[in-house]
Each structure stands twice: as structure tokens, then as C-alpha cells.
Amino acid sequence: MQKFESVEGVAAPMLRANVDTDLIIRIERLVGTGRTGLGEHAFEQLRAEPDFVLNKPAYRDSPIILAGANFGCGSSREGAVWALMGAGIACVIAPSFGDIFFANCFQNGLLPVVLPEAEIRALARETEDSQGVGRTRIDLARQVVVTPTGREVPFAVDVRRREAMLEGLDDVALTLKRQAEILAWQARDQAARGWAWNSVAL
Amino acid sequence: MALTLFDKIFDPHVVADLGEGWSLLHIDRVLLHDLSGARALREVGEAGHAVAHPDLVFATPDHAVSTAPGRTSETFAGGAGLVAGLRTRAAETGVRLFDLGQDGQGIVHVMGPELGIVLPGTTLVCGDSHTCTNGGMGALAFGIGASELGHVLATQTLRIVKPKRMRIRFEGALPPGVTPKDMILAAIGRFGTAAGTGHAVEYAGSAVRALSVEGRLTLCNLSIEMGARMGFVAPDETTFAWLKGRRFAPTFADWEAAVAYWRSLASDPGAVFEVDHVIDMADIAPQITWGTSPEQVVGVGGQVPDPADAPDAAKAAAWRAALDYMGLTAGAPIAGTKVDWVFIGSCTNSRIEDLRAAAAIARGKRVAGHVTAWVVPGSERVKRDAEAEGLDQVFRDAGFAWRESGCALCVAANGEAVPSGARCVSTSNRNFVGRQGKGARTHLASPAMAAAAAIAGVITDVRSAA
Numbered sequence: 001m002q003k004f005e006s007v008e009g010v011a012a013p014m015l016r017a018n019v020d021t022d023l024i025i026r027i028e029r030l031v032g033t034g035r036t037g038l039g040e041h042a043f044e045q046l047r048a049e050p051d052f053v054l055n056k057p058a059y060r061d062s063p064i065i066l067a068g069a070n071f072g073c074g075s076s077r078e079g080a081v082w083a084l085m086g087a088g089i090a091c092v093i094a095p096s097f098g099d100i101f102f103a104n105c106f107q108n109g110l111l112p113v114v115l116p117e118a119e120i121r122a123l124a125r126e127t128e129d130s131q132g133v134g135r136t137r138i139d140l141a142r143q144v145v146v147t148p149t150g151r152e153v154p155f156a157v158d159v160r161r162r163e164a165m166l167e168g169l170d171d172v173a174l175t176l177k178r179q180a181e182i183l184a185w186q187a188r189d190q191a192a193r194g195w196a197w198n199s200v201a202l
Numbered sequence: 203m204a205l206t207l208f209d210k211i212f213d214p215h216v217v218a219d220l221g222e223g224w225s226l227l228h229i230d231r232v233l234l235h236d237l238s239g240a241r242a243l244r245e246v247g248e249a250g251h252a253v254a255h256p257d258l259v260f261a262t263p264d265h266a267v268s269t270a271p272g273r274t275s276e277t278f279a280g281g282a283g284l285v286a287g288l289r290t291r292a293a294e295t296g297v298r299l300f301d302l303g304q305d306g307q308g309i310v311h312v313m314g315p316e317l318g319i320v321l322p323g324t325t326l327v328c329g330d331s332h333t334c335t336n337g338g339m340g341a342l343a344f345g346i347g348a349s350e351l352g353h354v355l356a357t358q359t360l361r362i363v364k365p366k367r368m369r370i371r372f373e374g375a376l377p378p379g380v381t382p383k384d385m386i387l388a389a390i391g392r393f394g395t396a397a398g399t400g401h402a403v404e405y406a407g408s409a410v411r412a413l414s415v416e417g418r419l420t421l422c423n424l425s426i427e428m429g430a431r432m433g434f435v436a437p438d439e440t441t442f443a444w445l446k447g448r449r450f451a452p453t454f455a456d457w458e459a460a461v462a463y464w465r466s467l468a469s470d471p472g473a474v475f476e477v478d479h480v481i482d483m484a485d486i487a488p489q490i491t492w493g494t495s496p497e498q499v500v501g502v503g504g505q506v507p508d509p510a511d512a513p514d515a516a517k518a519a520a521w522r523a524a525l526d527y528m529g530l531t532a533g534a535p536i537a538g539t540k541v542d543w544v545f546i547g548s549c550t551n552s553r554i555e556d557l558r559a560a561a562a563i564a565r566g567k568r569v570a571g572h573v574t575a576w577v578v579p580g581s582e583r584v585k586r587d588a589e590a591e592g593l594d595q596v597f598r599d600a601g602f603a604w605r606e607s608g609c610a611l612c613v614a615a616n617g618e619a620v621p622s623g624a625r626c627v628s629t630s631n632r633n634f635v636g637r638q639g640k641g642a643r644t645h646l647a648s649p650a651m652a653a654a655a656a657i658a659g660v661i662t663d664v665r666s667a668a
């Protein structure tokens with residue numbers, strides 16, 4: 001996984017609720033087999049609208065999205081995360097996220113930050129008041145969002161996920177260190193629940 | 203201590219406590235589909251790992267295959283490579299594949315239960331958010347992303363924080379015209395699309411106990427539309443009778459041992475749920491969505507809501523955008539809205555019972571002249587069973603197209619789409635902007651409601667159509 005320590009830039013306000021993964025990346029863009037090249041298709045339906053926030057010069061290169069509730073709801077497509085990262089997004093700040101999208105973010109090094117809605121509105125206001133030049137900084141090591149006016153807003157993040165992101169840990173490698181425990185569990189289970197194994201034996 | 207069904211399945215599957223609330227959970231079954239299956243198998247190999255347990259992994263092409271009669275994997279050129287890749291990787295890794303034209307092929311969440319791959323009391327994952335469908339069998343089944351899928355294939359485990367417990371009890375008898383699809387749409391309308399976030403949902407109550415397995419699968423299918431990765435129903439005699447004799451169901455002494463264990467899985471009296479809801483079935487009418495989120499739903503006798511009545515400014519803006527996209531007028535009755543397309547299919551409502559319900563409405567009638575209506579069976583097996591019962595003929599005689607199995611118009615990933623601006627009554631699960639095709643307008647409803655709309659040419663109350 002890509003390491004993540006901090007990101008700084010102009011935060012783009014996209015405060016609508018329930019931005020689903022279909023809206024982030026259309027399914028027909030995912031019939032390729034790779035993880036790359038999706039950035040240009042991120043939000044393609046919204047990008048067709050001239051006043052869409054990421055079309056505005058001030059926000060075209062924003063690495064941070066200020067989002068509404070339930071961001072990333074819908075499908076499990078990890079392509080939604082790859083598309084955002086491909087479009088240069090490193091962090092999404094929202095009051096809540098879709099569960100699967102949230103997990104997918106951490107698998108790739110895109111930081112989802114949960115803040116109260118009022119706080120996100122305040123961040124959007126500070127950015128807009130600065131004519132879209134005020135920068136926001138997200139510091140994962142210190143767990144704070146530094147707003148354009150210099151306020152520091154702390155955020156909570158799961159300890160394990162934070163550590164994995166800061167260090168770019170590989171979950172599979174970590175789990176495989178527990179191979180003996182997994183095999184022992186399986187041996188016990190095959191004795192106790194033979195039916196769960198025998199019926200699909202090759 | 204009184205335990206819930208969820209605890210009774212989750213806890214024994216914990217291989218190791220990873221600390222800070224994290225568990226290493228054993229995964230008993232993995233399903234793969236064409237959209238991500240080949241990549242997942244390839245990436246595991248590229249990372250230098252083997253597929254830990256190919257015997258526990260099952261694959262089928264569904265998303266990116268044409269459903270045109272007589273289709274092959276080449277009919278939709280855009281998906282041909284994905285299917286070819288899945289064949290190659292499955293053969294290399296020893297993963298069982300149910301290919302086009304074979305008994306077992308189908309929408310991955312239709313095929314899993316149908317073959318007896320999904321068993322009560324097991325854990326199952328798939329790189330697809332509607333994996334929750336399989337909870338209808340009494341399994342903990344949930345969707346994961348591509349990276350997590352790679353982790354499961356390589357280790358047969360997943361790192362996970364145990365979700366909280368939520369229960370929704372549906373009490374009472376199903377009113378006329380009301381189906382499991384209406385039950386879950388009504389629940390989403392009431393609680394919202396984020397109500398289940400972070401929760402595992404058990405559906406219970408007398409109405410759920412009375413449902414067939416197919417109905418329970420439909421109910422669980424839309425758990426993710428309520429924000430919940432997993433939804434399930436306690437297994438019971440209905441489940442066991444349905445499962446017995448299926449291809450990968452346990453046999454003989456294993457079957458007896460399994461059933462004895464499965465009987466122990468119901469939530470204990472007094473078990474605590476962090477969130478507990480009750481819905482009175484008498485309050486539920488046949489449902490139809492009007493907007494671009496599954497929570498934007500009304501009873502078919504209702505009206506298109508007015509943004510002026512929205513509870514807050516954000517909702518008002520969302521409603522306005524939805525009305526605009528859907529081309530609807532605030533305050534107008536939803537029934538009577540002219541329909542261009544009807545889609546009966548998807549992992550929500552493409553099983554044999556769904557097709558029977560739709561055929562019962564369509565029998566002896568004609569699809570309205572301006573409507574294009576498709577029936578897409580959920581699997582090769584459903585298709586064959588329906589043909590053996592003559593349902594295909596009922597649909598054909600009424601003017602519906604009878605197609606091969608796959609996801610088709612649910613997600614429009616296979617070159618088939620509802621045209622821009624066209625209005626479609628669909629038995630699928632997502633009415634998102636552009637879901638059925640760019641600019642397509644989707645109204646979610648039950649199979650009977652969809653069939654009734656096809657015949658009438660407008661959104662119509664199934665209770666007056668039958």
C-alpha cells in the first residue's frame with residue numbers, strides 16, 4: 001500500500017449527500033483489467049456539468065474533497081478509490097462513508113476523514129472566503145486537519161488503520177505470519193464442522 | 203449469555219484477535235465474477251502467493267456478458283477479455299468455474315444459494331456489494347473490495363472490525379400485492395440509506411419466518427442499500443428443505459450434523475441488539491421509487507414528494523435534483539406515470555418465484571405498444587426451470603423479450619442499457635443516476651409491479667391489475 005503521512009492543498013467543497021460509487025466511476029470504465037488510468041473518468045457524469053466544483057479553476061487540482069454524508073455508498077468497486085487517486089485526490093472529508101468504500105480507501109492509501117457536518121461546512125466556508133486559495137492540511141501522524149485560517153481540528157482514526165497507512169504495511173504479508181494459527185483453526189474446524197468442507201472438496 | 207445469530211456465526215470464525223477491535227475472520231466460501239475475478243486471481247499470483255483454498259472458491263461470468271438469446275462470451279466484445287481471463291485464471295488456480303451455457307452459471311448471488319455453495323452458519327465474501335443477498339440462507343455474507351479479496355484468496359481470512367448488531371422485525375401477514383421487495387424498500391424509505399452503516403442486520407419477525415428462501419434472499423439483497431454490508435435471516439426448516447439435495451449441500455451424516463448445528467443458530471431470547479426496529483406489515487403497500495436513491499420511495503398510491511416539504515435544506519436540494527433527473531413533477535400521483543422500459547431481472551428479483559409472480563400478471567395480456575420489456579432470468583438453472591414450466595412462453599406471448607441469464611440492465615456493464623431519458627420500471631436494487639445507462643430513469647419495484655407497468659404502459663397499482 002502507498003504510504004500516507006499528510007496532504008495539503010485547496011479543499012474542494014462537494015457537499016451533496018449520498019455520492020455513490022456509480023457516480024464516482026461508471027461501471028463500463030471498469031471492464032479493463034488494471035487499476036490505473038481511471039483518473040480521467042472520475043465523476044464523469046458530474047464533470048459534464050459546467051458548474052461542477054472540480055471543473056472550477058480554483059479546485060481543478062484539489063487533492064482534498066469536502067463531502068456530504070454517506071460518501072461512497074453503493075457498490076464495492078475499488079475502482080472508485082483508484083479513480084479518485086488517479087484524479088489526484090488523496091483525502092476525502094465527510095460526516096460518514098459507505099462501509100466498503102471506507103475499507104477500500106485504507107487498502108490503497110487514500111485517507112477518509114470523518115468530521116461533523118458543521119465542521120465540514122466551516123471548512124468549506126473558510127476555503128470559499130479565501131477566494132479558493134486558502135489551503136487545508138491533513139496531518140495523519142498528528143491526527144489534525146489544519147484549516148485555511150490555521151485552526152486545528154482533531155479527527156479520530158482507527159489505530160490499526162492509521163499505523164498501516166503511515167507505514168505502508170502489507171496486510172497479506174502480516175496475515176501470512178499467522179499461517180500456523182490459520183491452519184490450526186482449519187484443522188479444528190474440519191473436525192468439528194466436516195460438513196462445511198466435505199461438500200465442496202475437489 | 204444470550205447471543206444473537208450474528209455472534210453465533212461471527213465469534214467461532216475468529217482465528218485470531220488482532221487487537222484494537224480487529225479480528226482475523228475465517229472465510230468459508232468465496233465467489234468470483236467476471237468483472238474482478240480474473241484480476242483478483244492474477245494479482246494474488248503476481249504478489250507471489252498461491253490461492254490458499256481453491257476448493258472454497260467458485261466463479262461465474264455475469265456482469266459483462268450479453269444476455270441476447272444464443273449469446274457467447276464474444277457477443278459483447280467489451281467483456282470477452284474478462285470472461286477469457288476468468289477461464290484461464292480459474293483453470294490455472296483450480297477454482298471451479300460455471301461457464302456460459304452450463305448449469306450453475308448465473309448472477310453470482312443467484313448461483314451461490316442455488317448450488318448449495320452458500321450454507322447456513324458459514325462466512326462468505328465476494329467482490330460485490332450485493333453479496334449480502336446470500337444472508338437469506340442464514341450465512342454471514344458480505345461484499346469486499348479488490349484488495350481485501352486478494353487477502354482472502356491468499357489467506358482464507360479477512361481482517362475485520364466486528365460490526366454492531368441491528369434487527370428489523372417485520373410483524374404480521376403480508377398484505378395483498380406486498381412482496382419481500384416492498385418490505386425492504388419500505389424499511390429503507392423509513393430508516394434511510396445510511397441507517398445500517400457499521401451494522402449487521404438480522405431480519406426477523408412473523409412475516410420473515412413466513413417467507414420462502416427466495417423471498418429472504420430478496421430481502422437481504424437490499425441490505426447494502428440501507429448501508430449494511432451484511433443482512434441475514436436465521437435458518438429454519440424452510441431453509442433446510444430448500445437446500446437439501448442441492449449440488450454442494452452436505453449429504454448423509456454430514457447433512458444430519460449440519461442441520462443439528464443450524465438449528466442452534468437462532469438469536470437467543472433476550473439477546474441484545476444495538477438497534478432494534480419493528481415494522482407492522484399492515485403499514486406496507488406495494489412500493490415504487492421516485493428518485494435517484496433507494497430511500498426516495500413511496501407506496502404506489504402516493505404522490506411524488508414536494509421539495510418544499512423536505513425536512514431540511516440539504517434534503518430539499520437532493521429531492522429537487524432527483525425530480526429534475528427523473529423528469530417528475532412534485533405533488534403528482536406516481537401511478538399513471540408513463541413508462542418506456544421494464545426490466546425484470548437482477549440478483550434482487552430474478553429467481554423462479556419472481557418470474558412466476560411476474561408471469562401471473564402477464565399471462566394472457568399484452569405489453570403496451572410503447573414499452574420495451576425484458577425478462578432476464580438470474581441463472582441458467584432459473585432459465586431452464588422457467589422454460590420447463592412454460593413461463594418463457596407466457597412472457598413471449600405477452601410481448602416480453604426472454605433472454606439469457608446475467609446482470610444485464612441492472613448495471614449496464616454488458617453493452618445493454620436503457621436509453622438516455624427513457625423511464626424504466628426495474629426489479630433491480632439501485633436507482634442511482636445513470637445506473638441503467640447514461641440518463642436512464644429508474645423506478646425500483648417488485649416483479650409483479652414491473653409486469654403490471656409493462657402491461658399498462660404506466661406505473662400502476664398491482665392490486666388493481668391482478
Ligand code: SF4
Nearest residue numbers: 332548549609612613
Ligand atoms: S444483478 Fe446488479 S446488483 Fe446484482 S450482482 Fe449483478 S450488477 Fe450487481
